[in-house]
Amino acid sequence: MANSSFDLIVVGGGPGGYVAAIRAAQLGMKTALVEKEHLGGICLNWGCIPTKALLRSADVLRLVKDAAAFGVRAAAPTADLPAMVARSRAVAAQLNKGVAHLMKKNGVTVLNGHGRLAGKGRLEVTGADGNTSAVSSGHILLATGARARQLPMLPADGKTVWTYREALSPPVVPRRMLIVGAGAIGIEFASFYHAVGVEVTVVEMADRILPVEDADISAQVAASIVRDGIVVHTAASLGSAERKASGWAIELQGGKAGGSRIEVDVVLVAAGIVGNVEDLGLEKTAVKVEKTHIVTDGFGRTDEPGVYAIGDVAGPPWLAHKASHEGVICVEHIAGLHPHALDPARIPACTYSHPQVASVGLTEAQARERGHQVKVGRFPFVGNGKAIAMGSTAGLVKVIFDEGSGELLGAHMVGDEVTEMIQGYAIAQTLETTEADLMAAVLPHPTMSEAMHEAVLAAYGRALHI
Known part of the structure; x- marks a missing residue:
């Protein structure tokens, strides 16, 4: 594959990258897709899809518990968390295979490894074995996604401090959980873990949960989850954090919780994301990065001719369907078509909480x-x-x-x-x-x-x- 030339090279095989590659192939472009881990990206493997599988399990559990209200007699249901997780992982694996099939069907060349810009129109791909090959194209599209933001005082260790990855495949079932951040991810995991019997507390710095949503909607959700038994602290932040043998003792600051201290087995950090802009070779280009995200226009163009960016690495809204649509717009623009520029205000958003x-x-x-x-x-x-x-x-x-x-x-x-x-x-x-x-x-x-x-x-x- 050394020095192979393509019409388009896409770096990142998530919902933005693989959709862009498919659309490019449909338009007759010779296309390569570079992915260093899993086709489908975070969304398919560790985000959107597996979380929805878990949340579906929680919905079924709630429905069975309420069966008597519908005139159905059922034995007292219990949560089998390992079985729920196994189903979730199976769903993700099935879709991962589906993306691989789509790449083959559309004639997209998949290159396994890490892609890095190496001069105008050149990309170096380093495989897991450390070997590097070079490919070239007049159009290189960066769709490298983002990762969970970590808190300096509570670095993720996979045991008592979790990111979404551990939350999707938990090493243990905690009795008490603190979730830091009440955006969509935080509230979805709060709904799931509360449903399976975990004592859940949510802390949010903003004055309400789901702060990007309409205030009336946030208020409705807050009332509902508090009524269900989830403890919510808004306008609050973390003070001190002391490691205990069984977890953490956390002091809260601000809001009505100011000065209070809670003890939990696990802290789940859902405090935003950071764009994956490191080690892409951007330092020798005109590509601008602001707050860990690549600056683009409505067609995915950066300030470096021939280099484009879409999806989470290109900024909000951080949604899979936005990334996919951006990918189509970007590729059609490259192909000389005349798509409408992305309008972020018309991107729907969904939170699969209860x-x-x-x-x-x-x-x-x-x-x-x-x-x-x-x-x-x-x-x-x-x-x-x-x-x-x-x-x-x-x-x-x-x-x-x-x-x-x-x-x-x-x-x-x-x-x-x-x-x-x-x-x-x-x-x-x-x-x-x-x-x-x-x-x-x-x-x-x-x-x-x-x-x-x-x-x-x-x-x-x-x-x-x-």
């Missing part, structure tokens, strides 16, 4: 801060027939419109399976649908999606079932 959260577009606060006069509609699932029948009445749908134009500025949901519903609003935004179009749409009955229609009606004082 209850689930889904959103797209601006929050109400963001819309007002940007000067919009807004119309806001809310519809609770307690007013939805299907939700009542399913026993899924917790939660709501909220929509924000521009009062003058009727533009859908944002949509936010909390409740069972809302992650499967947000696509409706995402498509509506892409099509630049107005409130009139959404009102005219006929949604099927009985479905929980009817709440989406009712929320639109509610924004204009026309709700029918509240």
